[in-house]
Amino acid sequence: MTPLFFHLLLSLSEGPRHGYALMQEIEERSGGGVVLGPSSLYYALGRLEDSGLIREVDGPAGDDPHEERRRYYALTARGRQRLADETRVLADIVAHARARGILG
Amino acid sequence: MRGGRTMVERLLRLVWRLYPGGYRARFGEELERHIEELRSQGNASPTRLLVDALFTLARAWIDELGRIPVVPSGFASGLGQTLRGLARAPVYSLTVIAILALAIGANTAVFSVTHAVLFRSLPYRNPDQVVAVWPPPLALKGDTWGVDGDFASQVESAALYVEGGSANLAKDGSAQHVSLAQVTPDFFRVLGVEPLLGRDLSAPSTDGREVVLTHGLWVRAFGGDPSVVGRDVHLNGHAYTVVGVMPADVEFPSGVDLWLPFPLTIEYYANAAAPSGIARLRPGAGIAALTKIMNDRLQREYAGAPADVEPPPARLTPLLDDLTAPVRTPLLLLLGIAGTVTLLGCLNLAGLVLARASVRADELGVRRALGASRPRLFGQLLGEVLILAAAAGLASLLAAIWTTRLLTSGLPGGLQGLDQVRLSMPVLAFAAVLTFVAGLLVGALPALWGAATAYAAVGGTRTSTQGPGHVRLQGVLIVAQVALAFVLVAGAGLFGRSLARLRAVPLGYDLDHVLTFGVKLPTETYPDSASRSAYLDQLTNGLGAIPGVSAVGATTVLPPYQGVTVGVAVRPTGTPESDRVFATWLRATRGYLTAMGTPVVEGRVFPQDATGASRFEHVVLNRGLARRILGDGPAAGRTVLVQDYNEKWHEARVDAVVGDVHLRGATRTAPSFVLTDLAASPTSFPGFAVRSSGDPARLAQNIREVVKSVDPSVAPYDMRTTGEAAAQEIAARRALALLSAFFGVAALVVCALGLHGLVAQGVSRRRRELGVRLALGARVPALVRRTALAPLRLVAVGLLLGIPTVWILSDVSRSLLYEVAPHDPLVMTGVGVALVLLAVGAAWIPARRITRVDPAEALRAE
Numbered sequence: 001m002t003p004l005f006f007h008l009l010l011s012l013s014e015g016p017r018h019g020y021a022l023m024q025e026i027e028e029r030s031g032g033g034v035v036l037g038p039s040s041l042y043y044a045l046g047r048l049e050d051s052g053l054i055r056e057v058d059g060p061a062g063d064d065p066h067e068e069r070r071r072y073y074a075l076t077a078r079g080r081q082r083l084a085d086e087t088r089v090l091a092d093i094v095a096h097a098r099a100r101g102i103l104g
Numbered sequence: 105m106r107g108g109r110t111m112v113e114r115l116l117r118l119v120w121r122l123y124p125g126g127y128r129a130r131f132g133e134e135l136e137r138h139i140e141e142l143r144s145q146g147n148a149s150p151t152r153l154l155v156d157a158l159f160t161l162a163r164a165w166i167d168e169l170g171r172i173p174v175v176p177s178g179f180a181s182g183l184g185q186t187l188r189g190l191a192r193a194p195v196y197s198l199t200v201i202a203i204l205a206l207a208i209g210a211n212t213a214v215f216s217v218t219h220a221v222l223f224r225s226l227p228y229r230n231p232d233q234v235v236a237v238w239p240p241p242l243a244l245k246g247d248t249w250g251v252d253g254d255f256a257s258q259v260e261s262a263a264l265y266v267e268g269g270s271a272n273l274a275k276d277g278s279a280q281h282v283s284l285a286q287v288t289p290d291f292f293r294v295l296g297v298e299p300l301l302g303r304d305l306s307a308p309s310t311d312g313r314e315v316v317l318t319h320g321l322w323v324r325a326f327g328g329d330p331s332v333v334g335r336d337v338h339l340n341g342h343a344y345t346v347v348g349v350m351p352a353d354v355e356f357p358s359g360v361d362l363w364l365p366f367p368l369t370i371e372y373y374a375n376a377a378a379p380s381g382i383a384r385l386r387p388g389a390g391i392a393a394l395t396k397i398m399n400d401r402l403q404r405e406y407a408g409a410p411a412d413v414e415p416p417p418a419r420l421t422p423l424l425d426d427l428t429a430p431v432r433t434p435l436l437l438l439l440g441i442a443g444t445v446t447l448l449g450c451l452n453l454a455g456l457v458l459a460r461a462s463v464r465a466d467e468l469g470v471r472r473a474l475g476a477s478r479p480r481l482f483g484q485l486l487g488e489v490l491i492l493a494a495a496a497g498l499a500s501l502l503a504a505i506w507t508t509r510l511l512t513s514g515l516p517g518g519l520q521g522l523d524q525v526r527l528s529m530p531v532l533a534f535a536a537v538l539t540f541v542a543g544l545l546v547g548a549l550p551a552l553w554g555a556a557t558a559y560a561a562v563g564g565t566r567t568s569t570q571g572p573g574h575v576r577l578q579g580v581l582i583v584a585q586v587a588l589a590f591v592l593v594a595g596a597g598l599f600g601r602s603l604a605r606l607r608a609v610p611l612g613y614d615l616d617h618v619l620t621f622g623v624k625l626p627t628e629t630y631p632d633s634a635s636r637s638a639y640l641d642q643l644t645n646g647l648g649a650i651p652g653v654s655a656v657g658a659t660t661v662l663p664p665y666q667g668v669t670v671g672v673a674v675r676p677t678g679t680p681e682s683d684r685v686f687a688t689w690l691r692a693t694r695g696y697l698t699a700m701g702t703p704v705v706e707g708r709v710f711p712q713d714a715t716g717a718s719r720f721e722h723v724v725l726n727r728g729l730a731r732r733i734l735g736d737g738p739a740a741g742r743t744v745l746v747q748d749y750n751e752k753w754h755e756a757r758v759d760a761v762v763g764d765v766h767l768r769g770a771t772r773t774a775p776s777f778v779l780t781d782l783a784a785s786p787t788s789f790p791g792f793a794v795r796s797s798g799d800p801a802r803l804a805q806n807i808r809e810v811v812k813s814v815d816p817s818v819a820p821y822d823m824r825t826t827g828e829a830a831a832q833e834i835a836a837r838r839a840l841a842l843l844s845a846f847f848g849v850a851a852l853v854v855c856a857l858g859l860h861g862l863v864a865q866g867v868s869r870r871r872r873e874l875g876v877r878l879a880l881g882a883r884v885p886a887l888v889r890r891t892a893l894a895p896l897r898l899v900a901v902g903l904l905l906g907i908p909t910v911w912i913l914s915d916v917s918r919s920l921l922y923e924v925a926p927h928d929p930l931v932m933t934g935v936g937v938a939l940v941l942l943a944v945g946a947a948w949i950p951a952r953r954i955t956r957v958d959p960a961e962a963l964r965a966e
Contacts, residue, residue, distance in 0.1 A: 020138050037156025038138045039120070042131040043164055071134050 001086050004044050007034060009053065009075065009083040016057050018070035019045060045073060053079035112150040113139075119157040123164050186488050196460055197492060200453055203854070204496030204546070207449035208538050209503025210847070214442040216508055216531040218435045222428050223530075227353035229296025233260075233385045236426035238419045240264055240381025241398065242288070249288040249366075251383075254401055258394040262383035263291040264366055267357040272624060272819050274338035275325055278812055281624070281821035282321065282339075283359050286366035292316075294384045295356065302333040302348030305365050312365040315344045319352040321361040340626035341817060358427065382423065391420045434840050437916060441592060445847045445854075446538070448588045450545035452858040455581045457489055457546055459865050461554035462574050468558035481555040489547030490540075497539030504535065553577060578862055579898055585858050586902025587909065589851040590939060594910050596848030597931040598917060599841040602924045606834055612765035612774060613663065614701030615830055618793055619800035620662045621823035623811065625788045636786035639814065640693065646810040647794055650803060655795040657696025658782055661688075662791035663826075664769035664833045672778050673747040674725075676733050677755065684747065685733055687776040688767065693783055697724075697762055699793040700826070705730075707740030707760030710781045719785040720746045720754035729776035730761045746778060769833045771922055793826075800825050840920060855939070856946040859895050864950035867891065871957055879959035892944060892951035899943040903936055 007026045011017055017025070022045075023036045048054045059072040075083065097103060113136075120128040120135070142148040190197045228234055241255035241262050251259050265287045272279040292304040304316055315337065317326075326332045336343045344364070357380075366379070385394065398418035406415035425432070461468070468481060476484070553574060623643075630636045640658055647656040661669060673684040694710045705727055712722065723746060730739040739761050746756045764774040782790070796803055804823055811820045824832075831838070867874070874887065914926030924931075 019134060020141055023138075035152075037152060037160070038135050038142070039116070039153075039157040039160040040163070041138075042135055043123070043127065043160045046125070046127065046130060047167070070137070 001082075003034065004036070004040070005048060006083075006086055006090075008044060008048060009079055009086075012054060012073060012075045013080065013083055016059070016072040016074040018059065018072050020070070022073075048079070049073070052076055053082055112153060116153060116157050119154075119161055122161055125164075127164070186484065186491060190488065190492065193460070196456070200456065200489070200492045200546070201496045201499060203449050203453055204493055204539075204542055205499035205503050206850075207446040207500075208497060208535060208542060209500035210507050210850075211439075211442045211446050211538055212500060212504040212531060212535045213507035214435075214439050215534050216504065216528070217512065218439050219528070219530055219534075222424075222432060222435060224424070226424055226427075227297070227351070228423075230384075230387075231296075231423065233387070233389075234294060234296070234423045235383055235385060235391060236419075236421045236423055237262070237381045237383045237394075237398075239398070239402070240379065241383055241394075242381065249290070255383075255394065255397060258386055258389040258397065260384045260386045261290045261293045262381060263288045263294045264379040264381055265291055265357065266366060266379050267360065270624060270821065271339040272626065272817055273325065273361075274341070274817055277816055279817050279819035280325060281819040282361040284315075284339075284362050284364055285357050285360045286364045288366045291363070291382075292350075294382050295354070296384065297350060297354050299348035300351045301330055302346070304348055304350075305363060313342065313344045314347045314365060315339075316348045316350060316363045317346060318350055318355055318361055318363075320355070322349045338817075340624070341628045356423075391422070395420050431836065433916070434836055434920060437920070438840065438843055441595065441844055441847050444588055444592055445850055446542060447545070448585055448592070448851055448854055450542050451581050451585050451588070452854045453546040454549055455578050455858055456861060458550040458553060458574065458578055458581075459861060461485060461550045462557075464554070465557055468554055472558045478555050478559055481558055482551045485551035485554045486544075486547045489551070490543040493539050493543030493546065496542075497535060500535060500539070504531075549577065575866075578865075582858055582862055582895065582898045583902045583905065585855050586899050586939060586943070587905035589855040590903055590906030590935060591909050591913070592844070592851040593848040593938070594906070594931055594935045595913075595917065596841070596844040597935055598921055598924055598926065598928060599837070599844045601928065601931055602921045603834070603837055603841040605924060606770050606837065606922045609766060609770040611663070611770060611830060612702055612763050613826060614795075615825075615827040617797070617800055618700060618795050618826040619803055619807070619823065620791060620793050620826060620829065621807065621820040622662065622789065622791045623818050623820055625790075625818060627788060629815070629817070630788060633786055636788060637783060640782065640786050640790060643792070643811065643814050644693065644695065646814055647792065647807065650794075650806045650810065652796045652798050652803065653794055654797055655695050655699040656792065657693045657699040658790040658792050659690065659692040659696045660782065660787050660790070661690055661767060662793070662822075663765060663767045664829060665767055666769075669767075670749055672749065674729070674733060674778055675745050677743045677745055683733075685729065685776065687729055687778045689749075690767075690777050690779045691719075691782040691785065691787065692779055693781070696782075696793055699795040701795070702765055703763040705761040705763060706738060707758070709760045709762070710783075711759065713783075718754070719780050720748065720756045721784075722759045722781060723756045724760045724762055724779040725758055726764050726774070726777050726779075727761055728764050728774065729778070730758070732776070734758075770830070771834075792820075837920070837922070852938075852942060856942050859899075859943050859946040860950055863891060863895060863947040864953070866894075867950055867953050874954055874957045875959045875961060875963065878957060879963050884955050888948075888951045888954050891954060892947040895943055895947050896940065899940055903939065907932065907936075 007029070008022060011022050011025045011029075019038075019041055023038075023041055026034050026036055045054070049056065053076060054073045055076050057072050057074045059070055094103075116135075116139075117128065117132075120132065139148055139153065225231055226234070241252050241259050242249045242264060243252040249262075249264060251262050255262075265285050267283075267285045269284045269286065271282055271284060273282045287305060289306045292299075293306060298304075299316065300319065302316075305314060317332070322328060322332065332346050333348060335346055337346055338344070350363075385391070395418050398420075399415075402415040402418060409415075421429075468485075471484075472478075472481060557574070625636055625639060630639060644656050644658065647653060661667075670689045671686055672689040673686050675681070675684040697704065697709055707724075709724055710722055723744065725734075725739065725744075733744065734742060739758050742758050744756055744758060745753045747753050762779070765777070766772065766774045767777070768775070794800065794803060794807065807823070808820060811818060877887065878884065910932070911927055917926045
């Protein structure tokens with residue numbers, strides 16, 4: 001799984017989001033390390049949706065009518081499972097790396 | 105600013121449109137909203153947006169292509185469509201399948217033989233590490249042989265063996281002839297084989313009277329009885345203890361029946377060759393490294409030698425290469441020939457498939473119009489051929505089984521590994537790969553052309569004549585076929601002519617009505633001339649009494665003979681010693697030349713009783729030698745001086761002059777020989793010739809009984825007719841000539857079919873044009889002639905390419921030819937003329953269809 005997919009799944013684990021919010025959150029979380037252009041963002045969302053890891057959901061009934069027109073995405077059960085699996089793999093790798101003193 | 109924004113947006117929309125899977129329709133709105141928001145945040149750098157869009161475009165297509173399954177969706181329906189299409193053209197489909205199946209099958213058969221013989225795995229432990237080696241890296245250590253210290257770093261173990269010995273094995277009151285090899289203690293360790301029963305010869309033996317049996321002899325002579333281990337067997341009257349039996353596949357040196365310790369004390373060793381060496385290299389040791397060490401050592405040993413004496417180079421050969429050296433070139437050549445025929449067949453079929461694609465140009469155009477992409481059309485056209493190729497691949501296994509049988513029966517017997525020829529996994533894999541490659545060779549070009557044409561044609565006018573590209577492509581295919589056919593047929597011609605020359609060589613003896621065999625007389629029972637002479641007389645008389653036998657004789661050397669002979673020097677009386685001429689010394693009884701059918705040119709052969717006489721008192725010379733030293737006049741009755749192997753000169757009377765004899769087979773020149781009476785100095789290893797009025801092979805049983813009745817402990821061996829012996833000697837060349845002729849004919853047929861097809865298509869394509877010409881007054885015979893001769897240009901180009909190819913290949917073919925140059929002008933011209941005639945003939949038949957063209961019809965169409 002590419003880091004971008006992982007970031008997207010991670011962000012969606014806290015609840016449904018729309019594309020723009022996802023972009024902001026990821027850029028923020030990575031401290032600007034991941035810069036997400038719109039074309040690749042929606043391409044990635046499309047791939048995740050096609051593979052059944054996320055699905056489109058109704059947006060929250062908020063006060064901003066503008067927000068309601070947005071497309072909101074949420075993790076599916078498979079997506080949540082996949083996120084847990086990927087995280088475990090990454091944690092294992094990090095633990096190994098740490099054991100070898102890579103991170104000091 | 106606003107203009108720039110719309111520019112970027114337009115560009116982005118365009119790029120999104122290029123994404124696979126309806127990306128823009130799916131996310132377009134959301135994307136625009138997103139970008140709007142970015143812009144409101146002052147974050148919408150046009151460059152960044154575009155770079156992002158373009159990168160994602162590439163990424164999306166890579167993903168898309170990566171996602172395409174190997175079997176495309178809709179393959180099943182496509183397959184059905186393809187199969188229905190092929191079923192509608194059964195002649196076309198069957199032709200492609202048949203030609204491909206034959207080509208692949210013949211190739212697979214040759215490969216299966218080559219694989220079994222040249223690339224088989226010897227039944228030894230890590231056979232790659234076992235090498236035949238000269239000089240043997242051994243030294244005598246105490247009373248045994250061990251690896252020479254200089255080589256210990258490279259060589260794990262080494263052994264000497266002497267092959268070619270034989271003896272009479274006593275069995276139930278009769279005898280059977282066995283081949284034996286004497287081996288040093290480490291022999292079986294070098295090979296890395298363990299005995300099936302008992303032990304090998306590595307344990308120190310008290311008297312060297314031990315034998316290890318091959319599995320073959322164990323079964324043949326002892327019925328596979330395990331209790332034979334520990335029992336005694338009698339070889340030439342001596343008792344030997346059987347200490348072990350080797351497993352079935354261990355037979356080295358080839359043809360061996362049993363192994364004895366080396367060296368052997370008793371004498372039945374006379375025509376054994378000098379010892380050969382084998383060694384097992386240490387893991388990681390290289391042949392090159394050891395060769396260098398051995399060459400350095402040889403240089404040191406030759407340091408004191410005169411300057412013009414060069415040390416012989418060390419030779420190290422992997423054991424398998426050493427065993428297969430004589431058949432390597434013919435087999436690889438055959439593989440090359442078969443491969444060339446397959447290539448030829450593929451080119452031919454490519455022409456056929458191209459023709460079909462061109463006929464279907466309209467259909468392809470329609471398919472294109474219905475939305476078939478160019479890669480899809482290419483895939484369909486190629487897939488069609490690959491399906492046919494797959495069917496051919498399956499059918500080829502039948503062809504392979506049949507051809508393999510033909511091949512193995514045509515190859516000389518005694519070729520190790522030949523019994524293991526079968527459709528093994530590597531052979532099947534070879535067939536599968538070949539099937540795929542052949543399918544690509546046949547289908548790729550026409551499919552490319554077809555797909556391209558379908559695209560080019562759409563929107564243009566429908567034409568019934570094809571563009572020049574298609575015709576040119578077919579022309580190129582024909583040129584290649586003619587060139588390959590020329591090479592193949594020229595090769596067949598050369599091998600055939602070589603074989604014919606070889607067969608026409610007068611051997612100097614009859615090939616009909618003569619049966620020959622050998623016996624070995626044990627020195628214990630036949631210690632001296634008198635006893636051996638008595639045996640010769642007794643056996644000669646016994647054989648002569650068999651009904652139908654007209655002459656019997658014995659000799660020291662039966663042709664075709666490959667062993668060592670003794671040389672003598674000879675000169676006319678009264679000439680200086682420097683005039684001497686060297687010749688081979690043969691001995692024979694009076695009746696031998698008559699039995700063999702060697703003509704007596706003048707004089708009489710040994711008219712006096714020679715028993716007890718000095719061996720060189722009376723001699724017979726061959727015609728060539730008599731002319732050389734005595735001139736053209738009569739030679740019988742004159743005296744010559746003969747120098748024996750002890751350098752002593754004897755005065756001898758020339759009793760007779762006889763015809764030249766190709767003693768060492770047809771391929772070697774007939775040697776000069778001095779023949780003396782065998783009765784004066786009988787050998788322990790006489791060969792007998794028996795002449796009969798009928799089929800000599802039917803005498804075999806009678807002869808065995810007579811030999812047994814004279815001495816049951818002596819067994820006849822190598823019993824065969826002279827015709828069989830001569831045929832066996834040239835069997836490999838015969839097989840090569842026959843198989844190359846078979847492939848040559850196949851090449852001619854394929855080539856003729858290709859030309860025929862090309863012209864036939866041309867005629868039907870140009871039907872309207874020809875009709876117009878005829879209407880305008882062109883004469884039919886002239887048109888036919890012009891059409892039939894048109895492909896000659898292609899044939900000429902093909903020949904121009906083929907002739908130099910034969911020259912290039914002459915290095916390979918030269919060693920396999922007998923008295924025929926690799927570029928024999930007769931063969932070259934003959935094959936060239938034959939190809940031209942064939943081409944004209946193949947073109948003439950379809951060209952005659954012009955006579956059936958109706959000018960009126962053409963005019964109506966116009």
